Amino acid sequence: MTETTTLRRGEARERLLDLAERTVLDKGFGATSIDELIAGVGITKSAFFYHFKDKNALAQALIERYLENDAAILDQLFARGDELSDDPLQGFLIGLKLFAETLADLPQAHPGCLAASFVYQEQLFSADVRALARAGAVRWRARFRARFEAIAARRPPRIPVDIETLADMATAIVDGGITLGKSMKDPSILPAQVLHFRNYVRLLFDDV
Template identity: 65%
Template structure:
């Protein structure tokens, strides 16, 4: 909104454009992952952000718009992290199988290095409260999961073309297994308060890929 027609983006000193909005999103994301969207009150957010209720409704038309902004930002960040991960892996090996195995190792390390455990997945949180949200938000969430499937399926197709699998596999199922283990791993890690579970599950997925496609051993 502050971007002029010539593309120059205006910024402010004290109250920078989007600064308070981002702070609200940060606070909301943390709270939603802890207790869910319905239990996250606008009141607690504005107190923590140091603004008033009117200030909140200046940034978001209603709570639903906050929900949408939250998920959109989350999914965008997710994409960036995975892009970066697979880009780094691509630099380390030529073969798609080994690239994939390296990426999974990097992913597991990244998850293991998180301070404490993984804070939780917004997509999963929304999933268990989905009738609270508009169809648009549910569709956004579904698109996010489908993006994971497409990404992993792409890598797996490349792998399978060069390394025939030991047993017949459905690449979509194998691709979904990544998202499934991440979502499940976050949940189990959280419930058992053991941050190590999630990265270990990623490495178990890596073992499965190795057993399926790797001829050595």
């Protein structure tokens, strides 16, 4: 039997990241101790520092995973929206609705946004981690900016708006919705806010 009662060789790093992500989203990064992580996974402190040179490196790995995952989800949702409509505006509105539904269906409370959570503890992290969080925001900006440019090319907005800050509004409303939802312990807040953003886009570009 190659299988042991504990861990397969090489499995530790992966399980560390899984447990760390759950714990950090639940308790916050500062409140997550290395000791509890290694106890949970069943490895030693030496093993932790073998995989990650310090706690910062763990944060970096976490945020990288997180950003990849969330980009994949958004790609999928908005691709589906565009499948269902040829119009860039209508496809986007469908995508936003799917996004709100996805957020609403998430297992109790939303996962919280790792990137946003790290911004608030800036000095705990190295410049690399902060740069990664910023890169995440830049990707969101680029994604939504491109879409709004395509929409505005077809028909101008009802009132003049700046496309870049409108794109940023997606990021802001999601971060703000997560924060408020966490604070109020109400998971319905985030999807509701996304739908308000959707309303704003409709009122700007659609015939309402």
